[in-house]
Amino acid sequence: MEKMAQMYEGKAKKVFATNDENYCIVSYKDDATAFNGLKKGTIAGKGVVNNKMSNYLMQQLEKIGIPTHYVEELNDRETVVKKVSIVPLEVIVRNIAAGSFSKRFGVEEGRVLLCPTLEYCYKDDELGDPMVNDYHIIACGWATKEELDTISDYTFKINAFLKDFFKKINIDLVDFKIEFGKTKDGQIILADEISPDTCRFWDATTHEKLDKDRFRRDLGGVEEAYTEMMNRIFGGNE
Ligand code: UDP
Numbered sequence: 001m002e003k004m005a006q007m008y009e010g011k012a013k014k015v016f017a018t019n020d021e022n023y024c025i026v027s028y029k030d031d032a033t034a035f036n037g038l039k040k041g042t043i044a045g046k047g048v049v050n051n052k053m054s055n056y057l058m059q060q061l062e063k064i065g066i067p068t069h070y071v072e073e074l075n076d077r078e079t080v081v082k083k084v085s086i087v088p089l090e091v092i093v094r095n096i097a098a099g100s101f102s103k104r105f106g107v108e109e110g111r112v113l114l115c116p117t118l119e120y121c122y123k124d125d126e127l128g129d130p131m132v133n134d135y136h137i138i139a140c141g142w143a144t145k146e147e148l149d150t151i152s153d154y155t156f157k158i159n160a161f162l163k164d165f166f167k168k169i170n171i172d173l174v175d176f177k178i179e180f181g182k183t184k185d186g187q188i189i190l191a192d193e194i195s196p197d198t199c200r201f202w203d204a205t206t207h208e209k210l211d212k213d214r215f216r217r218d219l220g221g222v223e224e225a226y227t228e229m230m231n232r233i234f235g236g237n238e
Contacts, residue, residue: 001025001072001080011037012050012197021083022184026051028077032197034216036128043215048076049226050195053233055079057162057194064161066154067189069181084181084191088142090121090129091151093159094175098200099213101175110207116159118152123179150188151180158190166201169232171210174200196226 003025004017011033016025028047033040051073058070069081094117097107101117120137121129137143143151155178166173176199181191192198196211203210210225 003078012047013193018080023071023080024083025074026079026081028079028193032212032215034212036125039216041215043222043226045223046197046226049230050193050197051077051079053195053230054193056233057165058190060165061158061161061190064157066158066161067187069189069191081191082181082183082189084183084189086123086191087147087151087180087182087188088123089132089137089151090123090177090179091155092119092121092175092177093117093155094119095159095163096172096174096200096202098174116156118155147182147188154180154188154190162194162199167204170204171229171232172202172204172207174202176200196229201229 001023002019004019006014007017007024008015012029012031014027014029016027018025028051030042030044030046031040032043032046055070055073058068062068062070069084071080071082073079094101095113097105097111097113098109101107102109120132120134122132122136122142123129134148137148138145158178159173159176162176163173176194178190178194178198179192180188182188199211200213201210202208209219210229214220214222214225
């Protein structure tokens with residue numbers, strides 16, 4: 001597969017066209033942003049961690065029947081993925097209260113929720129990614145009822161798998177955000193990334209934060225947290 005012109009540059013990734021119209025190449029950067037782009041910085045080595053972690057998890061998810069955009073890891077930072085049109089929703093699952101959930105509902109960070117929750121935000125930076133419900137999504141045509149059913153079904157399966165996977169390496173999966181895309185033939189597949197940028201990971205024993213909150217909240221040890229997650233997943237073999 002040949003890398004062609006850059007199609008898009010986002011906050012943390014670049015996307016390139018390839019000589020095959022069904023595939024793109026994603027390139028992960030070390031750039032970090034938070035609070036809708038207000039806070040900017042660099043996390044050395046983050047692109048490598050996010051690329052490898054995301055690819056590994058997507059391959060595991062394929063094995064339990066979740067279709068994903070993953071095709072082939074080219075190198076430390078670059079991966080071939082299926083070309084999709086992104087469903088303009090951030091799909092957020094929470095197992096433990098944190099972040100905006102705690103703020104919005106006055107539920108203290110760390111409270112274990114009685115069941116996993118699902119929420120959607122409409123992806124629009126200018127609007128600040130407002131939270132929306134199923135009716136808003138269907139009424140505005142961002143996804144159909146059938147697509148949303150598929151998305152929520154996949155999402156709870158993904159949560160169950162990831163929760164269990166991370167528990168085995170002594171990590172509590174607090175919450176995470178995923179995105180889905182639609183292929184040319186209308187199939188809904190998991191896209192984007194699963195990484196410390198998009199998940200909250202707490203050490204299950206010490207509750208130490210091992211994710212982007214270290215950057216958002218100026219906690220220090222940002223690079224170390226990403227490396228620690230990489231080591232727990234790959235046992236120092238990557
Ligand atoms: N998240 C994300 N991108 C966003 C917003 C949230 O990846 O634009 C992730 C975030 O890392 C966390 C989860 O979604 O794991 C829930 O985030 P929350 O709504 O609490 O927002 P935050 O407190 O991060 O602003």
